Amino acid sequence: MRRTLVTFLTLLLLWALVAQVNHVLSALHLYLFVGALFVGYAALMLPLRDGLAASLLGGLLCDATAPVAFGTHLLLFAAAHAVIFHLRDRLPRDDTIARLVVVLLANLGLFLLLSFSQIGRAPAPAAAWPRLIADLLCSQVFLALVTPWFFALQFRVLVLTRVERDPLA
Numbered sequence: 001m002r003r004t005l006v007t008f009l010t011l012l013l014l015w016a017l018v019a020q021v022n023h024v025l026s027a028l029h030l031y032l033f034v035g036a037l038f039v040g041y042a043a044l045m046l047p048l049r050d051g052l053a054a055s056l057l058g059g060l061l062c063d064a065t066a067p068v069a070f071g072t073h074l075l076l077f078a079a080a081h082a083v084i085f086h087l088r089d090r091l092p093r094d095d096t097i098a099r100l101v102v103v104l105l106a107n108l109g110l111f112l113l114l115s116f117s118q119i120g121r122a123p124a125p126a127a128a129w130p131r132l133i134a135d136l137l138c139s140q141v142f143l144a145l146v147t148p149w150f151f152a153l154q155f156r157v158l159v160l161t162r163v164e165r166d167p168l169a
Contacts, residue, residue, distance in 0.1 A: 003046060003163045007054035010154045011038055015061050021142075029131065033114070033139045036107035037147065038062065039077050041154045043084035044093050044102065055081040068118060076113055080106050096148050103147045104140055111136050 018034050025032065038058035042051035059074035066073060084106060092098045115132050119125045 001050075002161070003050040003158065004053040004057070006158055006161050006163050007042055007046065007050070007154060008057045010150075010157055011054065011058040011061065013153075014038070014150060015058075015065075019065070025138075030138050031135045032142050033111050033135065034107065034143060034146070035062065035073065035077065035110040035114070036080065036103045037143065037150055039080045039084065039106060039110075040099065040103040040147070041151050043081045044088050044091070044099060045155075048085060051085065052078070052081055068114070072114070072117065076110050080110055096151075099151060100144060100147050103143055107139060107143055108136070111139065 022032055039055045042054040055077045059077035062073040063070050122128045
């Protein structure tokens, strides 16, 4: 339970930081989607129960502020968590590049699923695709820069709260 709460608090920090970045980028008509960061560390490093609970809480947090049907992010994050968790034994989880690739692919999948589920509500769906592609490219570049830092932050917070032991100690 403590592991879930501590992980959720880092997700809350991520949500606040990304909200501020999106506020600044709104003048440029850009939006960063970092859904895979809400799932990545929990699915790759935590036990199923704690990781899934943290991912679901992150999904609820994103649902609370997004203009989509409540539960959309919750379902998408749960599906992404399940897929990543079942693949994690085949991945070098301690390698930063492997983690980054997993997060980038998961974010691509989540972004496309969310876009396809919501595009029908747009007045001109075809006109929305150039903006969606720009948002996706900016989101992926942002993730490539931020993912190693955020994974290290989550690990260190778990170590500092004595929920996770540091393998180097």
